[in-house]
Amino acid sequence: MEALTFNTTEQALLAAVGILFIIQLLYYFCLYNRIHTRSRAVKRSDVHFSQELLPLSVIIYAREEVENLRRNLTAVLEQDYPQFEVIVINDGNTDESEDYLTLQGEKYPNLYHSFVPNSSRYISRKKLAVTLGVKASKYDWLVFTEANCLPESDQWLRTMARNFTSRAQIVLGYSGYERGKGWLHKRVSFDNLFNSMRYLGYALAGKPYIGIGRNMAYRKELFYAQKGFSAHLNLQRGDDDLFINKTATAENTRVETDANAVVRVQPVNRAKDWREEKISYTVTAHFYKGMQRYLSGFETTSRLLFHVAWIAALVIGILNFHWLAAGIAFLIFALRYTMQVLIINKTAKDLGEKRRYYFTLPVFDILQPMQSLRWKSHCLFRKRNNFLRK
Template sequence: MEPLTIATILPAASGALFLTQAVYYMGLYSKIHAHNKETGTSRLSSDYPPLSVIIVAKDATDELQKNLPFILEQDYPEFEVIVIYDRSADDCDDALKLLEDKYHNLYHTFIPDSARYISHKKLGITMGIKASRHEWLVFTESNCRPQSNQWLRQMARNFTPTTEIVLGYSNYEKASGWFNKKITFDTLLNAMRYLGMAISGRPYMGTGRNLAYRKSLYYKQKGFTSHLNLQRGEDDLFINETSNRQNTRVETSPESIMRISTPKYKRIWCEEKISYMATSHFFKGSARYLMGWETCSRLLFHITIIATIVIGIWLHQWIMAGIALLLWILRFVMQLLVFRKASKDLGERKFYALLPVFDVLQPMWNFNFKLQRMMRRKAEFLRK
C-alpha cells in the first residue's frame, strides 16, 4: 500500500471512530447525570406500598451481622426482610435468630442440604418470593450495605401502576489500592451502560445487588424456568427477558446507592466476571452487540490514533499527526466530563489520572475473562 493511501485512510478512520465514541459518551454514558437532574427529589408514586426485601446468603455470618442492621433500620412504613441462607458450617442460623429477637420484621429459613441439580441461588430466591407477603420485592446480597436509610423510599418512589421493574445502582466501597480502583471503575462503566440503556428505553439487564420487581411479574414469567439449567442468571437474564420501555424505571439518587464490600480475594471478583460472560451470551436483543462495538471501537480508536501520529511523524505530515492528537485530546476531555458528572452523582472517584489507563486496560480485562470462559467446560456454568 502506498504511503499516500495510508495517510488518507488512517485520519479518516480516526475521525470515524472518534464520532462513534462521541455517540456512545454523549448519547448513552451521559444518561445517568441527565436522569438525576430530571428526577431530582420528585416522587413518582403517590404512596409507599409494603414490600419484601429478599437476601440469599452463603457462608456470610459476618457480612449479615454487619450489613443487615442498615437494611432493617430503613426509614420505610412497612417492610419485611427475608434471609434464605445456604446451609453451611458457619453459625449463620444462630446469628439470624439473635437479630430476629431485636428486629421483628426479619425472618429467615435455609436451603435444605438435600437440594440437588438446581442452582441454590435460584432456589433460595424462589423460596424467598414464595414466603414473602407483599407484591413488591426488593433484592440485594449479604455483602451489600445501603448508603442511607432512605434506600427503600428512593426505590419505592418509582413504584407506579405501570412499573414492574426498578433498576438501582451498586458499586464497591472505596478503599485504597489498585485492585479497588480497578473494580470500582469497571463496575461504574458497566452501570453507565446498562442503566443508560434502560433510561433510553432499551433495558437489557440488571443486578441482584440493587433491584426491585413485582411478585406477579415473577409468576407471569414462570420464575427462572427458561434458564433453570444455568448456574447463574437469576438477575441479569430474568431482567433481560422481562424488561421493556414501559415497565422499567431507573433509580440512581445518592440515597438509593448500595455499597458492596471489597472481595477478600481477587479470584472472587474474577469468577463473578467469568460467570457474567457465560450468562451474557444468552442475552436477547441487540444491546450485547452494541456494548461490544463500543469496546471494539474504543480499542480501534487508540490503535488508529497511535498509528496516525507515528505515520504522520514518519512522513513529516505534521498536520495529520496534529489532527490525530487533537482528536485524542477532544475525546479525553469529553470522557472526563461525562465520567466526572456520573462519578459526582454516584459518589465515586473522579478517576482523573487513571481514566486513560483504565480506558485501555478494561477491554483487555474483559477479553481475558472471555478467553477463560471459552477455555472452561460448559458444565461448570450449569446447575449442580
C-alpha cells in the same frame, strides 16, 4: 503547503480516527450520559414519582456470610420506611449465620430467615434461595440485595419505592463498591461504574436488558407470571440479569440513580474472585435477547480500534516529521478524553461515588476491552459443565 499534504497511510488513519471518534461521541452522549441527564431532570422535577409508600419485602441472599450480616443487616432493618419485612435466605449451615439471625429476629419482629436444603441438586442454589424468599414474602413489591451489600443511607427503600408507580413492574438500582486501596480495586470500581452506565443507560433509553441482583426490585406477580427462573434453572447464574432480560420492557421498567438509593459492596480483595464473577457474567451474556449485547460489543470494539488508530497516526506522523498529522491525531484523542472525563466523573458524582478518574482513565479505557477479550477466551477453554449446577 507540504505540511498540508498527507500521504495515503496518513489519510486512511486520520479518516479512521475521525469516524471512530464520531461513533464514540454518539455512544457517550446518547447512552453513557443518560444517568447524568436523568439526575438533572429529577432536580428540575421533570420525573414523576409515586407518592404512596407501598409495603415491600426485602430479600437477601447470604452464602455462609455471618460477618457480612453482622456488618450490614442492621442498616437494612433500620431503614426509614413505614411497612416492610426482611427475609434472609441462608445458603449453608457451617457458620454461625442461623444463630445470629435467630438472635436478631428477637430484636426485629420484621426479620425472617430460612435456608437452602443441602439436598438440593441440579438447580442453582442461589435461584432456589431467591425462589424460597419470594414464596415466603407477604408483599407484592420485592426488593433484592445481598449479604455483602450496605445501603448508602436509611432512605434506600424510600428512594427505590418512589418508583413503584401503577405501570412499573421493575425498578433497577445502582450498586457500587466501597472505596478500597490498591490497583485491583480501582480497576474493579471503574469496570463496575462503566458497565452500570451502560446497562442503566439502555434502560433509561427505553431499552432495558439486564439488572444486577444487588439492588433491584420487581413485583411478585411478575415472578410468578414468568414462572420464576424456570428457563435457566441449570445455570449457576442468571437469577438477576437473565430474569430482567426476559421480562423488562420500556413500559414496565424504571431506573433509580439517586445517591440515597445506592448500595455499597465490599471491596474485592482477590483478583481470582473478580475474574470468576466476570467469566460467569460473560457466559450468561450468550443467552441475552435483544440488540443491546451486540451494540455494547460494537462500542467496545470501536473503542479499541480508536486507540489503535490514533496511536498509529501519531507514531507515523512523528516518524515522517509530519507534525500536523500527529497533532490532529492527538487533538482528537484529547477531545474524546475531555468528553470522557466530564461524562464519567459527573455520573460518578450523581451516583455518590467518591473516586474520580483523570490520569487512570486512558489506562482503564484501554484495559477494559482487553479484559473483555480475556474473559471470553477463558470461556472458550472451559467446559460447559463448569457453569452448570451439578
